[in-house]
Amino acid sequence: MLPWFSPLNRSDTAAAYFNQVHPMYPFLDRKDFEEKAFSSHLPKYLANSPPFSALYHTVLALGCQYTEGGSFDPGKGKAWKLFEVALGLFSDVLIPRESLVNVQAITAMSIFTLNLSCIQIEETLISEAARMAQSLGYSRAISMSENEVACHRTFWVIYTLEKTTCFFSGRTSGLMDSDVGCPIPEIPEAVFGGFDWFLSSARFSRLVSRAYDMLFSVSARMRSPDQYFAAIDRVDADLERWRNSIPEGFRPGEPFRPQNCKTASSMLITLRSHFFYYGVVVALCRLTLHVGAGSSSPRLEEAKKRLMHTARHVIENTRYIDAEPYTPIWMLGVIPLSALFILFDFVVHNPSHPETNTNLALLDVAAGYFSRLEYATGGSLPSSLLSDFAHIARQFVRDVQSGKRVVTTDAPSGGQYNTKDFDRLPETQQDVGFFPPQMGPTQQMPMQGQVGNGVAAPFTEQLFYPTTDLQPLMGGEVPAGFDITNLFDVVIPDFMTQL
Numbered sequence: 001m002l003p004w005f006s007p008l009n010r011s012d013t014a015a016a017y018f019n020q021v022h023p024m025y026p027f028l029d030r031k032d033f034e035e036k037a038f039s040s041h042l043p044k045y046l047a048n049s050p051p052f053s054a055l056y057h058t059v060l061a062l063g064c065q066y067t068e069g070g071s072f073d074p075g076k077g078k079a080w081k082l083f084e085v086a087l088g089l090f091s092d093v094l095i096p097r098e099s100l101v102n103v104q105a106i107t108a109m110s111i112f113t114l115n116l117s118c119i120q121i122e123e124t125l126i127s128e129a130a131r132m133a134q135s136l137g138y139s140r141a142i143s144m145s146e147n148e149v150a151c152h153r154t155f156w157v158i159y160t161l162e163k164t165t166c167f168f169s170g171r172t173s174g175l176m177d178s179d180v181g182c183p184i185p186e187i188p189e190a191v192f193g194g195f196d197w198f199l200s201s202a203r204f205s206r207l208v209s210r211a212y213d214m215l216f217s218v219s220a221r222m223r224s225p226d227q228y229f230a231a232i233d234r235v236d237a238d239l240e241r242w243r244n245s246i247p248e249g250f251r252p253g254e255p256f257r258p259q260n261c262k263t264a265s266s267m268l269i270t271l272r273s274h275f276f277y278y279g280v281v282v283a284l285c286r287l288t289l290h291v292g293a294g295s296s297s298p299r300l301e302e303a304k305k306r307l308m309h310t311a312r313h314v315i316e317n318t319r320y321i322d323a324e325p326y327t328p329i330w331m332l333g334v335i336p337l338s339a340l341f342i343l344f345d346f347v348v349h350n351p352s353h354p355e356t357n358t359n360l361a362l363l364d365v366a367a368g369y370f371s372r373l374e375y376a377t378g379g380s381l382p383s384s385l386l387s388d389f390a391h392i393a394r395q396f397v398r399d400v401q402s403g404k405r406v407v408t409t410d411a412p413s414g415g416q417y418n419t420k421d422f423d424r425l426p427e428t429q430q431d432v433g434f435f436p437p438q439m440g441p442t443q444q445m446p447m448q449g450q451v452g453n454g455v456a457a458p459f460t461e462q463l464f465y466p467t468t469d470l471q472p473l474m475g476g477e478v479p480a481g482f483d484i485t486n487l488f489d490v491v492i493p494d495f496m497t498q499l
Contacts, residue, residue: 009067010060011038017063020326023265024272025111026187026198027104027157029150033059050092051102057085058108062326065115070325072380074117079325083112094128100147103132103154110161114328116381122165130162130174141181152182156202163205167212168279168330177209192266195250197273200242204276207242211235211280215287228291229299232284239280252277256317268327271320274313275335281310282338289465304465308346308355314339315362318369323376332373333383340366340389347393349464351400360397363390 014037018030036045037056046053061082064070071077075084086109093105106129113122133139138155142148159175166173190198214220214231223231243252249260252274261267285307292300318336321327343359343366350356367387374384 013060013063013067014038015063016066017059020066020265021062021111023189023192023197024269025107025157025161026190027107027150027154028059029147029153032150049101050089051096051099051105054086054089054093055101055105055108057082058105058112061086062108062112065324065326070115070117072116072325072377077325080117083109098132098136100136100151100154103129103136103138103158106132107154107158107161110158114161114330115325116329116332116377117325119329123169123171126158126162126165127174129158133158134175134179139175139180139182141183149185152185153187155182156184156198160201160205163209164276165330167208167283168334170216172217173209173212175209177206192269193249193260193262194247195266195270197269200246200273201276203242203245204273207235207238208280210238211283215284225291229288232288232291235280236284239277239284243277246273253313256320258320267320268322271317272331274317275331278310278314278339279330279335282307282342285310301463304463307342307465308359308463311339311342311346312358312362315343315366315369318366321369323373333381336366336369337386340370340386344389344393345466346463348396349466351397353463355463356397360390360394363393366390 014034018028022028022030033055036042036052037059039045046056061079064077064079064082068078070079074080086105089105090109093102096102106125110122110125110129112118113125133155136151138151139159159180162175163173165171184199184202187198190196214235215228220228220231246252248254249257250270250273256271256274258267261270285303288303289300289307292303314335321331321336323332340363343363346353347356347359347363367384367390370383370386374382377383
């Protein structure tokens with residue numbers, strides 16, 4: 001045990017874990033854990049069971065992020081000092097005969113690695129947790145283990161972690177859906193105002209797993225465009241059913257209402273649901289534009305409109321993101337950065353479009369968010385550099401309006417421009433529905449088949465969005481998610497450092 005961590009601190013930190021983290025990832029039985037953690041025999045438990053010691057110290061590390069503050073830098077702060085103890089026991093967790101406590105220890109460690117300071121080891125730990133759970137048969141309907149309910153809780157937390165991280169990073173999952181037969185247990189701690197987060201997150205994870213198989217796997221890429229579009233429609237229909245299954249006050253795609261969230265954890269869970277939804281919408285829209293590249297159809301125009309609306313909603317919701325070490329990096333940086341890139345593309349390829357002023361304003365909002373993020377991280381994440389995107393886009397539009405940039409003779413109104421600062425991309429003559437220039441955050445995001453205000457609007461302006469600029473980098477393949485986490489890469493210290 002760590003001498004500088006008093007029993008009172010341990011009690012407060014464990015309580016913070018169960019109040020803040022446990023509702024999102026309810027894989028532990030609080031009573032069972034606290035019986036050991038607060039027992040007079042704790043030193044004996046820690047000495048005789050490396051897996052429990054790793055679990056214990058990781059739970060304290062997760063709670064410490066809320067009580068005494070974590071760190072965006074690896075190896076710094078009390079939370080990392082606790083986590084380093086668990087990392088030092090990693091080999092002892094893997095090598096012995098696997099059991100429930102081993103899997104729980106790896107699961108807790110996987111949750112900790114979702115933050116900025118652990119990018120380099122996140123994939124390894126989550127993959128190992130999935131392998132362990134599958135090898136022990138926790139995915140089966142009947143588990144021959146010491147605590148069937150605890151095994152099922154642990155498995156579904158691992159399942160949601162593994163499936164969502166794989167989809168949004170464009171990796172193949174290691175869990176076979178056809179081998180999953182265990183029920184999703186009812187967990188009252190994960191229910192907020194009628195919103196069953198645990199059940200909803202499990203359903204979403206199953207959805208993105210199917211989406212990856214249908215749209216981004218090797219076999220999926222053998223399909224014709226019509227077959228691809230049919231598969232996209234099926235995934236989109238599943239996504240809308242999932243969205244509508246969530247109570248209205250928490251429902252993604254609609255205005256985010258923090259007043260409906262009674263606790264900090266319920267607010268974070270609601271925001272995660274919104275970002276989950278927006279992430280899949282972006283993936284579907286990008287794939288639609290990629291499959292239909294070089295052609296023109298109402299489907300493509302709708303995809304462009306929906307993509308722009310989604311990016312706007314992501315940036316509008318950045319004001320609710322906690323710039324804290326416990327916030328997952330995909331929410332803290334990856335999805336907001338993707339939204340910034342999307343709006344930047346729309347602006348520089350459509351400088352005279354009626355929606356450009358709104359997009360420029362939101363680029364300024366994004367620049368402010370990333371500057372705030374750099375301040376919150378103490379410079380560990382130099383994200384204020386991204387504010388230059390807003391400046392470049394605004395200056396480009398000014399140059400076009402002042403005549404310093406020359407429009408090509410065959411470019412549509414509001415379309416592409418020849419500049420020496422931006423690469424030329426192929427023209428596509430595509431129409432788009434008009435959006436009202438003032439779109440406030442209270443308007444609902446358009447679903448498939450709708451424009452911004454939910455009704456049909458005349459096609460008055462043309463909108464361009466690049467679909468071929470990434471192909472040389474991707475080798476002709478379309479990634480499932482937003483694998484740009486290397487932009488946030490950090491150096492991990494030696495885990496075996498003695499404390």
